[in-house]
Amino acid sequence: MTDSRFLRASAADLAEALAAGEVTSVELTQLFLDRIAAVDGAVHAFLHVDAEGALAQARAADERRAAGNPASPLDGVPVAVKDVLTTEGLPTTCGSKMLEGWIPPYDATVVTRLREAGLPILGKTNMDEFAMGSSTEHSAYGPTHNPWDLDRIPGGSGGGSAAAVAAFEAPLAIGTDTGGSIRQPGAVTGTVGVKPTYGAISRHGLVAMANSLDQVGPVTRTVLDAALLHELIGGHDPRDSTSIAEPLPSLVDAARAGAAADLRGLRVGVIKELGSDASAEAGWQPGVMARFSESLDLLVSAGAEVVEVSCPNFVHALAAYYLIMPSEASSNLAKFDAMRYGLRVVPDGDPSAEDVMRASRDAGFGDEVKRRIILGTYALSSGYYDAYYGQAQKVRTLISRDFEQAFASAEVLVSPTAPTTAFKLGEKLDDPIAMYLNDLATIPANLAGVPGISLPSGLADEDGLPAGFQILAPAMADDRLYRVGAALEALLEKKWGGPILDRAPELSGGQA
Secondary structure, eight states: OOHHHHHHSOHHHHHHHHHTTSSOHHHHHHHHHHHHHHHHHHHOOEEEEOHHHHHHHHHHHHHHHHTTOOSSTTTTOOEEEETTBOOTTSOOOTTOGGGTTOOOSSOOHHHHHHHHTTOOEEEEEOOSGGGOOSSSOOOTTOOOOBTTBTTBOOOSSSHHHHHHHHTTSOSOEEEEOSSSTTHHHHHHHTOEEEEOOTTSBOOTTBOOSOTTTOOEEEEESSHHHHHHHHHHHBSOOTTOTTOOOSOOOOHHHHHHHHTTOOOTTOEEEEEGGGTTTOOGGGTOOHHHHHHHHHHHHHHHHTTOEEEEEOOGGGGGHHHHHHHHHHHHHHHHGGGOSSSSSSOOOOOSSSOOHHHHHHHHHHHHSOHHHHHHHHHHHHHHSTTTTIIIIIHHHHHHHHHHHHHHHHHTTOSEEEEESSSSSOOBTTSSTTOHHHHHGGGTTTHHHHHHTOOEEEEEEEEOTTTOOEEEEEEEOOTTOHHHHHHHHHHHHHHHHHHHTSOGGGGSOOOBTTBO
């Protein structure tokens, strides 16, 4: 296998090459660091690259391999981490000037598990400020670009992690998903993104935007890679009060079994409100819907039975989300008060503590963060709490009931991941509502806490850009995502003549 093939290989294949002695972790890590140096000036997937630390971790991985004692199946395979997870000794900015230069004194539990499993951490990836956005244009450090077309968005808020994997700057990445921020970037970059069951992966060390919605998950090139990474970082954590004290189902076994593409006896539910009722007039791109329909046909060819299910309260999900999420965000971001840590701006004269706080928050937060803080504070204010936040929580309950009823009719539910392919940078910055609509299909899963996966379903006819196929399962049935996802992936690769990501244009010298 040549160097270029190592860059494009799956993490599972890289692990096999490491085990066989075909390559060392130091060689692999240096290869990806060189790739970052060559193309990230154009992509801007990374906010911080830790070459020295990654190579030191790679040397330790090689020593374990040589001693016949690898720490995990992925020991020595490099990974990138979204800059919303704390990393001891490495900057964690959350894409915000408010935390510029902050170096945490501890690792998030997910980062600890990555280190214990032997995965060299290449660096921290770009994101919308405090994870607030659908395009990674709201980073205080500049937007990330989609490797398929550098003039387009890579999705958000985890566009940096998705772009790093799509640009072959990292074989694996960690993202977070509050309303679709793993799955939606996955859809528009041709990568695989998984939002696990809420509570199945520790949130300790995740800088929270919305505590009841945020979830850490894998960003990869294949379904099997996602399962391998998910198993490494998942499981109960006593330091996280939302962590589920139950073992994960066998995700890797499910992915390997699914690759045989035998789905006989499986009932797949097409969500009426996100599938057959969708139309171009409602903002659903015809090419996205065409790839979705073709994927359904492939599932049928593998023996699955497709049925239509209705989730009538999904039409209220977007509105409920944009009351609950800003409310929790406004509460969480209140701690950035310039008194304890973070940016501090001291106005001229003899400013009061309130003056310092006001000046610091004005300088440290971007427009989108300010917008959501204002909205959330209003929704929680006296006289409006019951009318807005309280009503939104009632809608959330109704959406959970819709899921329960739908899962009584089908083992998994499916929809397109996002209504369109990647739009142009700047196209929707002046229209927040249009931006929010990109998460229309992903938000319900976060409100209900159920797991979801997005995998590339092909390229849209209109623009040749990736479209995504979303699979949802009941809580703690994440293994169903991997079984069905791996089956569809195998069928799509046969249809398209290989992985869809292999069709991405080559980036060379920082140019497309």
